Amino acid sequence: xxxxxxxxxxxxxxxxxxxxxxxxxxxxxxxxxxxxxxxxxxxxxxxxxxxxxxxxxxxxxxxxxxxxxxxxxxxxxxxxxxxxxxxxxxxxxxxxxxxxxxxxxxxxxxxxxxxxxxxxxxxxxxxxxxxxxxxxxxxxxxxxxxxxxxxxxxxxxxxxxxxxxxxxxxxxxxxxxxxxxxxxxxxxxxxxxxxxxxxxxxxxxxxxxxxxxxxxxxxxxxxxxxxxxxxxxxxxxxxxxxxxxxxxxxxxxxxxxxxxxxxxxxxxxxxxxxxxxxxxxxxxxxxxxxxxxxxxxxxxxxxxxxxxxxxx
Amino acid sequence: xxxxxxxxxxxxxxxxxxxxxxxxxxxxxxxxxxxxxxxxxxxxxxxxxxxxxxxxxxxxxxxxxxxxxxxxxxxxxxxxxxxxxxxxxxxxxxxxxxxxxxxxxxxxxxxxxxxxxxxxxxxxxxxxxxxxxxxxxxxxxxxxxxxxxxxxxxxxxxxxxxxxxxxxxxxxxxxxxxxxxxxxxxxxxxxxxxxxxxxxxxxxxxxxxxxxxxxxxxxxxxxxxxxxxxxxxxxxxxxxxxxxxxxxxxxxxxxxxxxxxxxxxxxxxxxxxxxxx
Numbered sequence: 001x002x003x004x005x006x007x008x009x010x011x012x013x014x015x016x017x018x019x020x021x022x023x024x025x026x027x028x029x030x031x032x033x034x035x036x037x038x039x040x041x042x043x044x045x046x047x048x049x050x051x052x053x054x055x056x057x058x059x060x061x062x063x064x065x066x067x068x069x070x071x072x073x074x075x076x077x078x079x080x081x082x083x084x085x086x087x088x089x090x091x092x093x094x095x096x097x098x099x100x101x102x103x104x105x106x107x108x109x110x111x112x113x114x115x116x117x118x119x120x121x122x123x124x125x126x127x128x129x130x131x132x133x134x135x136x137x138x139x140x141x142x143x144x145x146x147x148x149x150x151x152x153x154x155x156x157x158x159x160x161x162x163x164x165x166x167x168x169x170x171x172x173x174x175x176x177x178x179x180x181x182x183x184x185x186x187x188x189x190x191x192x193x194x195x196x197x198x199x200x201x202x203x204x205x206x207x208x209x210x211x212x213x214x215x216x217x218x219x220x221x222x223x224x225x226x227x228x229x230x231x232x233x234x235x236x237x238x239x240x241x242x243x244x245x246x247x248x249x250x251x252x253x254x255x256x257x258x259x260x261x262x263x264x265x266x267x268x269x270x271x272x273x274x275x276x277x278x279x280x281x282x283x284x285x286x287x288x289x290x291x292x293x294x295x296x297x298x299x300x301x302x303x304x305x306x307x308x309x310x311x312x
Numbered sequence: 313x314x315x316x317x318x319x320x321x322x323x324x325x326x327x328x329x330x331x332x333x334x335x336x337x338x339x340x341x342x343x344x345x346x347x348x349x350x351x352x353x354x355x356x357x358x359x360x361x362x363x364x365x366x367x368x369x370x371x372x373x374x375x376x377x378x379x380x381x382x383x384x385x386x387x388x389x390x391x392x393x394x395x396x397x398x399x400x401x402x403x404x405x406x407x408x409x410x411x412x413x414x415x416x417x418x419x420x421x422x423x424x425x426x427x428x429x430x431x432x433x434x435x436x437x438x439x440x441x442x443x444x445x446x447x448x449x450x451x452x453x454x455x456x457x458x459x460x461x462x463x464x465x466x467x468x469x470x471x472x473x474x475x476x477x478x479x480x481x482x483x484x485x486x487x488x489x490x491x492x493x494x495x496x497x498x499x500x501x502x503x504x505x506x507x508x509x510x511x512x513x514x515x516x517x518x519x520x521x522x523x524x525x526x527x528x529x530x531x532x533x534x535x536x537x538x539x540x541x542x543x544x545x546x547x548x549x550x551x552x553x554x555x556x557x558x559x560x561x562x563x564x565x566x567x568x569x570x571x572x573x574x575x576x577x578x579x580x581x582x583x584x585x586x587x588x589x
Contacts, residue, residue: 026450048450050481055473061436062477065443068421068429069451070374073443092433093440097421 004167008106010142011163012037014149015074015104019045022153026066028052030059030077035165036106038076060086060103064093067100072153078112079105079121079162083128094158095131102152103128104161108138109199109249110293111165113286120281121162126254128160129227135180136227138162138248138256140201141171144224147178155180162198164249166286169202171222183230189217192304192311193237193244197223197256200247200275203290206297207247211304218304229259231267238268243311245273245304249295252276271310273303313537315362315530323361323529327353330392331558332585333405337388339578343409344417347568348462349389351493351526351553356386358529359458360393363536368398371425375453378428378444382437383462383491384418385570391415391424399426435468437461438488442478445486456540457486464496467505472517478546479518487539488519488548491526493555497569514548526551559584 019025019041029051033039042049052059056077063073075082082105083090094101105124112119128136135155139145145163152159171186172178186201187208196204201222208218219241223230238244244264246257257274264272277293290296294303315323330353338344356379360366364377381390388408395402400414407413414423418432429440441459448455465471478486492510494501501507514521520542524535532551539547555569556562559581573581 050446050477052473052477052480055470055477057436057470058439058442058473058477061439061470062443062446062474064429064436065380065440065445066447067443068378068440069444069447071447071450088433089436089439093430093436096430 002169002171004169005142006167007139007142007145007164008035008037010145011104011106011149012040014146016040016044017146018149018153019048022072024070024072025153026050026071026073028059028063028073028075030054030056030081032077036076036104038074056081056085057089061089061093063101064089064099067094072100072102074102074104076104076106078119079108079124080119083121083124087127091131095133098133098157100156102159102161104163106163107165108162109164110281110289111199111286113289114283116283117280122251122277122281123254125162125226125250125256129254129259133157134227135159135225136162137180137225138197139224140198140222141168143170143172143174143176144178147176148224151178151180164199166199168199171201181225181228181230183224183233184222185219186222187218187220189219190241191217192308193219193221193241194247194300194304195221195223195234195237195244195256195260196247197226199249200295203295203297204247204300207300207304210297210301216304216308223256226256226259229263231263234260234263235267238264238270243271243307245275245300245307247275247295247300250276252278271307273307275300275303315533320530323357326361327357327529328585330357330389332582333392334388335559335573335578335581335585337405337408339573340406341409342572344388345385345570346573347495347555347562347565348383348386348491348493350557350559350562351555352383352386352460352491353389353557354527354529355460355489355491355532355551356389356393358532360397362529362533364458365455366397368426371399374451375455377456377458379458379460380429380437380441380444381419381431382459383434383465384431387417387419390419390427394424394426397426400424434462434465435470438471438474439477441486441488442474442481442483445483446481448485454485458489459486460489460491463490463492463494463501463507463510464504466490466507466510475514475517475519482544483546484543486546487536488546490548490550491553492550493553495555495564495566495569497566499566511550518545520545520547521550522547523550523552526553527557
């Protein structure tokens, strides 16, 4: 079994590493620094670390002010609070003026599993994706996380980085050429494409193995940048495989599935299926929850077969 | 240094001119917010024409003073100041709130030179100001950040989040200003959401509080000097003002928060201001 590293640990380490090479980086936190791991940066660079307490609205609006002075603020809290409580200034200050703020939402999806539905972030991508000027990145492993942190700092404009709490299998090695807006094909196959993001990438790789046992060759694609989405790759997959399943730890409304279908209906309509939620979650063991809410390898494989049956 | 009598007269004259131009403008376009623009006329004029270190020819100079108009609906009075200061042509004022204009209904930093932060949704400007002011310290500049808020606006919880943040991080290079005109859109503060002892509230949050007459440019100017001299904690200047100041039938009336000015009201307002309708 592949090595597992928690995304949040990789994120905290990457932020600290970035701080050492870029003195324009300032980090804001809303009292969950030991959870988001932004505290690692704070320990190293206390003069550039601003823990504002439990006040997400203030933190996000303050980061907009920092950005107007040429600094590069990274805002940290749980995804559900960042997009929810911080939503107004994300829209009206940061995106409207195209400010150089990095919004890092950790504990995405159901990854804060025992805390229950109130702490799930299942709608953040729908809101964030609809905002002009925004880049939305959702990472799947520790390597992609570090590369995404450094790539985000290079973008002159708002970035939302969607991060999980969960220990994730390490899929990539250091040679990985991460490019914002460019998806990555992980397995070859021409029967169907599984387009996945975040923690669902490893679940999709599991699904591909299950399908292979049944003689179905699935192509698995990691779409880490939900916005701007890799249209070219998605069209190519539709043309070459003729069927697509999207897999995301998010509502089926407004996230990856919607983004992919927007491309598909315009460019190359093929049968599609959606893995994600349509309702609230609950407390429990993370892996058990993912299975219950049909976001595991088995569910993805079953959805793939359902879609394959519609393929002409 | 206290303001000379001559300088006060000049600034009062300028404020009078801005009131006339505001009424003419809002009458001509039949949209915009007169009440809250008139209450902060002296505050903005004293800042832009007396206190702030700014250069319209170099609006992005890194050491410039910044103003965040957190009560963004007072945009017309901000734009009058910026236009007469030379940030853009005065004739552009007539495009306010019209399609294809750089002068939006609420301040827009990426369209209008001199606007530092886009505002409109209330309660965000103080937080943004904290970031700008702390950015000054990190970047090694000694500019001052001014944040002008409305008294209805401070009903927003985010203002008090920012109030705590400013104290924790000793944001003493920021001067908050409250346009305390006692009236908001639906009625008076007392009717809609009683604010209690506003001064005591800010003091309890750890702020240095200065109170002054917000329609006296000299008194306000002195208050700004005192605020800038105060170190170790942030300062708020609570300006006692009148909503709709200068037009008797608008004064203290919530109905003039954002109402269009009809021909009759326009004629009466201009008569009071000594101009020609």
